[in-house]
Amino acid sequence: xxxxxxxxxxxxxxxxxxxxxxxxxxxxxxxxxxxxxxxxxxxxxxxxxxxxxxxxxxxxxxxxxxxxxxxxxxxxxxxxxxxxxxxxxxxxxxxxxxxxxxxxxxxxxxxxxxxxxxxxxxxxxxxxxxxxxxxxxxxxxxxxxxxxxxxxxxxxxxxxxxxxxxxxxxxxxxxxxxxxxxxxxxxxxxxxxxxxxxxxxxxxx
Amino acid sequence: xxxxxxxxxxxxxxxxxxxxxxxxxxxxxxxxxxxxxxxxxxxxxxxxxxxxxxxxxxxxxxxxxxxxxxxxxxxxxxxxxxxxxxxxxxxxxxxxxxxxxxxxxxxxxxxxxxxxxxxxxxxxxxxxxxxxxxxxxxxxxxxxxxxxxxxxxxxxxxxxxxxxxxxxxxxxxxxxxxxxxxxxxxxxxxxxxxxxxxxxxxxxxxxxxxxxxxxxxxxxxxxxxxxxxxxxxxxxxxxxxxxx
Amino acid sequence: xxxxxxxxxxxxxxxxxxxxxxxxxxxxxxxxxxxxxxxxxxxxxxxxxxxxxxxxxxxxxxxxxxxxxxxxxxxxxxxxxxxxxxxxxxxxxxxxxxxxxxxxxxxxxxxxxxxxxxxxxxxxxxxxxxxxxxxxxxxxxxxxxxxxxxxxxxxxxxxxxxxxxxxxxxxxxxxxxxxxxxxxxxxxxxxxxxxxxxxxxxxxxxxxxxxxxxxxxxxxxxxxxxxxxxxxxxxxxxxxxxxx
Amino acid sequence: xxxxxxxxxxxxxxxxxxxxxxxxxxxxxxxxxxxxxxxxxxxxxxxxxxxxxxxxxxxxxxxxxxxxxxxxxxxxxxxxxxxxxxxxxxxxxxxxxxxxxxxxxxxxxxxxxxxxxxxxxxxxxxxxxxxxxxxxxxxxxxxxxxxxxxxxxxxxxxxxxxxxxxxxxxxxxxxxxxxxxxxxxxxxxxxxxxxxxxxxxxx
Ligand SMILES: Nc1ncnc2c1ncn2[C@@H]1O[C@H](COP(=O)(O)OP(=O)(O)OP(=O)(O)O)[C@@H](O)[C@H]1O
Ligand SMILES: Nc1ncnc2c1ncn2[C@@H]1O[C@H](COP(=O)(O)OP(=O)(O)OP(=O)(O)O)[C@@H](O)[C@H]1O
Ligand SMILES: O=C(O)CCCC[C@@H]1SC[C@@H]2NC(=O)N[C@@H]21
Ligand SMILES: [Mg+2]
Ligand SMILES: [Mg+2]
Numbered sequence: 001x002x003x004x005x006x007x008x009x010x011x012x013x014x015x016x017x018x019x020x021x022x023x024x025x026x027x028x029x030x031x032x033x034x035x036x037x038x039x040x041x042x043x044x045x046x047x048x049x050x051x052x053x054x055x056x057x058x059x060x061x062x063x064x065x066x067x068x069x070x071x072x073x074x075x076x077x078x079x080x081x082x083x084x085x086x087x088x089x090x091x092x093x094x095x096x097x098x099x100x101x102x103x104x105x106x107x108x109x110x111x112x113x114x115x116x117x118x119x120x121x122x123x124x125x126x127x128x129x130x131x132x133x134x135x136x137x138x139x140x141x142x143x144x145x146x147x148x149x150x151x152x153x154x155x156x157x158x159x160x161x162x163x164x165x166x167x168x169x170x171x172x173x174x175x176x177x178x179x180x181x182x183x184x185x186x187x188x189x190x191x192x193x194x195x196x197x198x199x200x201x202x203x204x205x
Numbered sequence: 206x207x208x209x210x211x212x213x214x215x216x217x218x219x220x221x222x223x224x225x226x227x228x229x230x231x232x233x234x235x236x237x238x239x240x241x242x243x244x245x246x247x248x249x250x251x252x253x254x255x256x257x258x259x260x261x262x263x264x265x266x267x268x269x270x271x272x273x274x275x276x277x278x279x280x281x282x283x284x285x286x287x288x289x290x291x292x293x294x295x296x297x298x299x300x301x302x303x304x305x306x307x308x309x310x311x312x313x314x315x316x317x318x319x320x321x322x323x324x325x326x327x328x329x330x331x332x333x334x335x336x337x338x339x340x341x342x343x344x345x346x347x348x349x350x351x352x353x354x355x356x357x358x359x360x361x362x363x364x365x366x367x368x369x370x371x372x373x374x375x376x377x378x379x380x381x382x383x384x385x386x387x388x389x390x391x392x393x394x395x396x397x398x399x400x401x402x403x404x405x406x407x408x409x410x411x412x413x414x415x416x417x418x419x420x421x422x423x424x425x426x427x428x429x430x431x432x433x434x435x436x437x438x439x440x441x442x443x444x445x446x447x448x449x
Numbered sequence: 450x451x452x453x454x455x456x457x458x459x460x461x462x463x464x465x466x467x468x469x470x471x472x473x474x475x476x477x478x479x480x481x482x483x484x485x486x487x488x489x490x491x492x493x494x495x496x497x498x499x500x501x502x503x504x505x506x507x508x509x510x511x512x513x514x515x516x517x518x519x520x521x522x523x524x525x526x527x528x529x530x531x532x533x534x535x536x537x538x539x540x541x542x543x544x545x546x547x548x549x550x551x552x553x554x555x556x557x558x559x560x561x562x563x564x565x566x567x568x569x570x571x572x573x574x575x576x577x578x579x580x581x582x583x584x585x586x587x588x589x590x591x592x593x594x595x596x597x598x599x600x601x602x603x604x605x606x607x608x609x610x611x612x613x614x615x616x617x618x619x620x621x622x623x624x625x626x627x628x629x630x631x632x633x634x635x636x637x638x639x640x641x642x643x644x645x646x647x648x649x650x651x652x653x654x655x656x657x658x659x660x661x662x663x664x665x666x667x668x669x670x671x672x673x674x675x676x677x678x679x680x681x682x683x684x685x686x687x688x689x690x691x692x693x
Numbered sequence: 694x695x696x697x698x699x700x701x702x703x704x705x706x707x708x709x710x711x712x713x714x715x716x717x718x719x720x721x722x723x724x725x726x727x728x729x730x731x732x733x734x735x736x737x738x739x740x741x742x743x744x745x746x747x748x749x750x751x752x753x754x755x756x757x758x759x760x761x762x763x764x765x766x767x768x769x770x771x772x773x774x775x776x777x778x779x780x781x782x783x784x785x786x787x788x789x790x791x792x793x794x795x796x797x798x799x800x801x802x803x804x805x806x807x808x809x810x811x812x813x814x815x816x817x818x819x820x821x822x823x824x825x826x827x828x829x830x831x832x833x834x835x836x837x838x839x840x841x842x843x844x845x846x847x848x849x850x851x852x853x854x855x856x857x858x859x860x861x862x863x864x865x866x867x868x869x870x871x872x873x874x875x876x877x878x879x880x881x882x883x884x885x886x887x888x889x890x891x892x893x894x895x896x
Contacts (some may be wrong), residue, residue: 007774007775009303024772033784034782034783063469072729076730077779079734086734087236100779103781104774105777110774115307117320119357143717144715146714146721147720147766147769151724153345154725155725160542163507166505167534168555169609170558172529172558179547185718187541187886188297189299190715190887191298192298194258195299197709197710199290200292201312248625250592294540295541297539297541299716346460378492378681379682380684380685382645383682387685437622438624440624590888
């Protein structure tokens with residue numbers, strides 16, 4: 001699995017989760033992912049973990065390969081598990097790790113099965129009650145969307161900078177190339193801002 | 206109609222020794238552009254993109270004024286941007302959503318409230334640009350030309366009354382260039398494009414030649430393009446970096 | 450010499466209904482390219498960039514093999530990349546340092562250890578491309594054409610023995626296009642470039658025509674370019690999106 | 694050059710398209726850096742690479758826009774999407790051991806951003822620019838740690854004494870100062886690439 005797919009990417013389909021309303025998918029995320037943290041009981045957490053996996057594989061009909069949480073999450077989970085087992089109790093660690101993985105999988109379900117335009121409608125309608133306070137729901141939804149779409153873009157640009165360096169015979173990129181990734185990201189944000197502005201998409205509604 | 210009244214642009218930057226300096230990248234441009242099809246040509250770095258960005262206030266004139274249908278983009282930005290669509294040279298920076306379909310749907314949000322209807326219309330727009338086969342592909346996997354077409358479609362989908370296109374054919378193949386040329390001919394809107402593609406420029410009603418921040422030529426395509434060709438051929442023979 | 454032996458590239462993706470599919474974006478390419486100057490032409494999305502990226506292993510063949518001077522880029526990537534310089538279409542993707550000067554210095558790091566000497570040489574390289582006046586400017590404030598020239602200069606400065614250039618003239622004005630054409634003629638290295646600029650293609654020794662992932666034409670510039678023009682003119686008249 | 698986006702950087706309601714894009718991209722950057730595996734943890738508090746971006750944001754964006762991007766990041770994470778360190782998410786972040794730091798970020802970027810804007814209005818030379826940015830960055834880190842320590846002491850499940858709280862934050866502090874240096878250098882690179890992000894000159 002590629003790093004830029006960490007959060008999943010929308011794919012059309014007709015699985016159960018594709019047909020479910022956004023609210024349901026979001027509630028699943030909260031109920032199976034977030035609530036067990038507070039319950040703090042390891043069997044509950046373990047059960048929600050299994051359920052979350054089923055939602056991804058059966059509910060959204062995604063390949064089991066997409067359960068792979070990737071290196072960063074694995075390392076952190078392992079660290080926390082070891083720490084908790086030594087100083088608190090292994091049960092805490094299990095609750096923690098299960099919660100983390102469930103959230104990740106259910107977030108993938110959400111992104112994989114919900115078209116951006118549906119997600120934006122949902123976010124905008126959530127923000128609508130705040131309109132009298134000066135909020136602008138459409139712009140809010142747009143901003144969240146850009147953030148969400150920028151994550152894979154940024155992960156990809158790390159690869160791009162590495163390729164650019166390699167294409168010139170510089171093999172070991174390392175930390176020197178954090179700067180180009182960030183300067184590039186800011187540059188793209190500015191250009192993206194101009195493009196949005198030019199398309200009249202970011203004007204107050 | 207677009208009007209420039211002694212418009213000039215200065216930018217802040219740092220010089221070789223790290224001192225803050227100001228450079229003039231456009232000087233004293235006075236023009237009125239009533240024609241339907243206008244091309245802007247000129248050397249790299251001459252100021253074409255800057256000239257175009259003044260139209261919808263992406264860059265503001267630091268001296269003089271620009272008027273679009275009587276409105277000043279610097280002060281009535283929103284009203285102007287509702288009328289003016291701007292297609293940038295680099296399509297990568299212009300696409301904000303994950304797939305071409307979402308991109309077009311984003312453009313249509315303001316005009317079509319119903320989601321199903323919006324998606325249907327977006328697919329139509331993509332199809333009319335020969336892009337339906339990439340509708341659900343990640344924009345990151347599109348080829349350069351495919352991306353440029355998506356960016357153009359996204360801007361046209363908003364339905365602006367003036368279209369500004371900054372080098373719209375750079376990444377296109379011959380077929381798409383022909384198709385784009387025809388699409389431009391058939392456009393109801395006013396079109397102003399900058400380009401290095403002299404075949405595209407030759408199809409326009411009027412051509413502006415920009416050089417070192419000044420409009421140095423203005424007239425019919427044949428006349429101006431011929432002058433530009435001549436100038437460039439001469440400069441190509443000067444020692445490297447001799448100009449400017 | 451570059452050799453393709455039944456090289457093919459497949460990518461994993463999803464179709465419109467979200468089913469996982471594998472698409473072949475390059476099929477069974479068998480070629481050997483001893484000529485000094487080679488151009489690759491073809492429609493948008495036909496596979497030109499993919500074909501070029503195989504040469505230094507930026508993309509790996511999923512079937513068959515590619516050999517560069519006898520080395521396999523998939524296994525001896527470093528050795529191959531030391532010989533092959535690759536200029537991307539989008540200069541924004543290629544420039545990693547803050548200023549053109551730093552960019553060229555980066556290229557020279559491996560060959561010139563002394564910093565003062567390196568900077569002197571970098572300024573020389575910039576001057577030879579007519580770019581000394583932008584040496585210390587932020588690359589992000591350069592015009593498109595200026596950026597493309599810097600990207601090219603940066604790759605040539607490494608001193609590769611094969612130069613791959615993916616649409617190197619997209620953003621260039623007439624003068625720079627003439628100068629680049631001459632620079633390419635004068636290059637000691639082997640050059641393989643993809644391009645939609647048929648005047649550039651016409652200067653090469655051999656032209657490859659790629660279509661839908663296959664090499665469909667291979668021969669002298671006149672012959673292949675004529676065939677391509679004809680093909681594209683026909684396709685432009687087909688209903689939008691009719692092809693593929 | 695006066696670009697449209699410079700006009701209203703100070704007022705929250707007047708965010709322009711470029712502001713929105715910058716806010717979104719910085720929130721995304723924080724999330725991406727949060728994914729880098731922590732090299733160590735002290736108690737349940739992880740080493741945070743994303744602290745680099747938390748410091749960078751006010752240096753590049755000033756006060757309001759950086760507050761917005763931190764809030765956006767927190768909102769997205771609290772809503773359940775896995776963007777906190779190690780892929781965590783949910784409102785539990787506020788009651789976890791890191792809760793104080795996280796709340797501190799909002800105040801820290803606000804103050805550091807305001808300071809940066811005040812300092813840069815004079816258009817310092819490039820060398821001095823790095824110094825001023827470092828100063829603002831240090832303020833950002835100090836405020837974050839103050840909140841972190843305060844939380845260690847008042848949190849119902851922790852209730853540390855001052856000494857223990859200081860000892861817990863101590864291993865992070867020198868490393869966070871190092872992150873300030875990195876962020877300041879990155880900010881110099883960004884600001885000289887895009888001079889229009891500099892605050893308007895003092896009249
Ligand atoms: N912020 C800036 N600081 C300094 N110089 C700038 C800035 N922005 C643009 N310039 C310079 O102004 C000149 C005009 O730029 P512009 O992008 O308008 O050129 P152009 O005619 O579109 O060129 P091209 O054909 O290469 O796209 C260029 O030399 C460019 O480097
Ligand atoms: N990861 C991928 N998944 C699916 N399709 C891909 C992927 N990468 C490339 N393609 C497709 O492969 C085809 C060939 O791409 P390539 O970039 O080689 O085209 P090209 O000939 O260079 O086109 P252009 O002239 O527009 O640059 C395109 O249709 C592209 O969309
Ligand atoms: O879990 C999170 O996402 C928040 C982690 C907060 C960690 C704090 S930030 C200041 C200090 N410096 C570090 O490296 N870690 C802590
Ligand atoms: Mg330009
Ligand atoms: Mg290509």
